[in-house]
Structure formats: C-alpha cells, structure tokens
Amino acid sequence: MTKxxxxxxxxxxxxxxxxxxxxxxxxxxxx
Amino acid sequence: MxxxxxxxxxxxxxxxxxxxxxxxxxxxxxxGAALRVALPLSHLLLLPFLLANSRLLGVRLIALGLALNLxxxxxxxxxxxxxxxxxxAVGKHTNVELTAGQHIPGSxxxxxxxxxxxxxxxxxxxLLPVPxxxxxxxxxxxxxxxxxxxxxxxxxxxxxxxxxxx
Numbered sequence: 001m002t003k004x005x006x007x008x009x010x011x012x013x014x015x016x017x018x019x020x021x022x023x024x025x026x027x028x029x030x031x
Numbered sequence: 032m033x034x035x036x037x038x039x040x041x042x043x044x045x046x047x048x049x050x051x052x053x054x055x056x057x058x059x060x061x062x063g064a065a066l067r068v069a070l071p072l073s074h075l076l077l078l079p080f081l082l083a084n085s086r087l088l089g090v091r092l093i094a095l096g097l098a099l100n101l102x103x104x105x106x107x108x109x110x111x112x113x114x115x116x117x118x119x120a121v122g123k124h125t126n127v128e129l130t131a132g133q134h135i136p137g138s139x140x141x142x143x144x145x146x147x148x149x150x151x152x153x154x155x156x157x158l159l160p161v162p163x164x165x166x167x168x169x170x171x172x173x174x175x176x177x178x179x180x181x182x183x184x185x186x187x188x189x190x191x192x193x194x195x196x197x
Contacts, residue, residue, distance in 0.1 A: 006191050013187045016044040021180040023051040023077055024093055025100040025111070025139065025173060 041187065042083040050076035054139075062134060067109025070139060074101055089182030096175030103153035103170060110134060110141035112148045113155040117168035120158050 053076055057069045074097060081097070084090040104111050113135070118124055124135060129142050140155060148154055155168040 010187060010191050013041060013044065014184055016041070016047055017180050017184055017187070019051050020044070020047040020077065020080065020093060021176050023047050023054060023074070024097045024176045025074065025170075 041087075041183070043080045046076065046080045050074075050080075058137065058139060066134065070109055071101055071104050074104075084183075087183055087186060089179040089184075089186060092179030092182060093176050094179075096172040096177075096179060099153050099172030099175065100170055103150050103172070104139070106149040107141065107143065107154070111139045111155055111170065112143040112151075113140040113168055114145050114148070115142060117155060117158060118142060121166050121168055122163045 050073065054070070054073045057066065057073050061069055077097065081090055081094045085094070100111065115129075115131075118129065118135070127136070129135060131142055131144050131147075133142050134140070135142055145151070153171055155170050155173075157169050157171070157174070159165075159167050159169060161167075
C-alpha cells in the first residue's frame, strides 16, 4: 500500500512538473 | 503536493496547473494591449512555486529559463517573437495569412521581421531537428526550462527509490 501511494505521488509529481514546464513557456512540451 | 521525504519535497506544485490555466485563458480570450500585459504577468504566477523550491538545482534552472523568456517577451512588447522562416518550418499555420506584428493565434508568439526583434538570441529562434508535425521553434529559455524539469524529475524519482536494507 505504501509502495502504491509512493507511485501515485511520483506520478502526480511528474505530471505537475510537466505542467510547470508548460506554464514557464516551453511550447514543445505541449502535446 | 508534497512528497514525504523532506529533502526532496516539492512544495506548492498545485500552483502550476493554476498558472497554466490562467495562461491558456489569457492566450485564447484576450488580444491587443490586454494580451500583451496579461501574458507576461501570468508567468509570474509560477513565482511562489519557484521561490518555495529554490533549494533544488532544477528549479533554479526553470527560474533561469523563465527569466530569459520573460526578458525576450517584455523586450518585444509582451509576446514572444518568432520569424516567418520558423513559422514555415513548424508548419502549423500554413493555412493562415499572417502579417508582421500579428499575434499568432493560440500561441504566445508574435510574428516579427528578423531585424525588428529585440534580444533575438533569446527569442524562438532554435528549430528542433525533428520532422513535422513535431517541429517546434524554441528559445534558449525553453531549453533551460526542460533541463530543469528533467533535473527535478530525476531528484523526485531518486528520492522514491526503496531504501536499501542495512
């Protein structure tokens, strides 16, 4: 359960960081 | 969002979707002077995130990239300049008649002639050598931002590796 929680946290963090890249202006990170 | 391992915890990450949503609204709903004022300001919504996580090298790289992009944007009246040759290479607006000085719809860019671009090296002058439809014109700031995102992601992944048993 702890491992699953860690993976979910990691996935959310990765998505959030990609959005940081978009918001900071990197257009090629746009799908 | 905040991870459990305090040394690599990322704080205020929830502000990023907020900032991005505001930018999308600004780009798609505003034009003219309002767009040119609101677009640079919308980038500043990332400041709380950047300040709260400035201990991470990757976040400093993102801040550097954002600052370089903002320099180019403010030096050119509130939008990121791009040249016709780059627009042609990207190929997303082949059906649209664009004139110099015009905001390119759905983007942060303004089409300018090469000689009228201020701080040209910081504008979207770098063409990624990939085939269409993936070709993109990017700036030096964009590359710093991507490097920063990769660095922070690496930190995040490493911090979630199972700790070795003694």
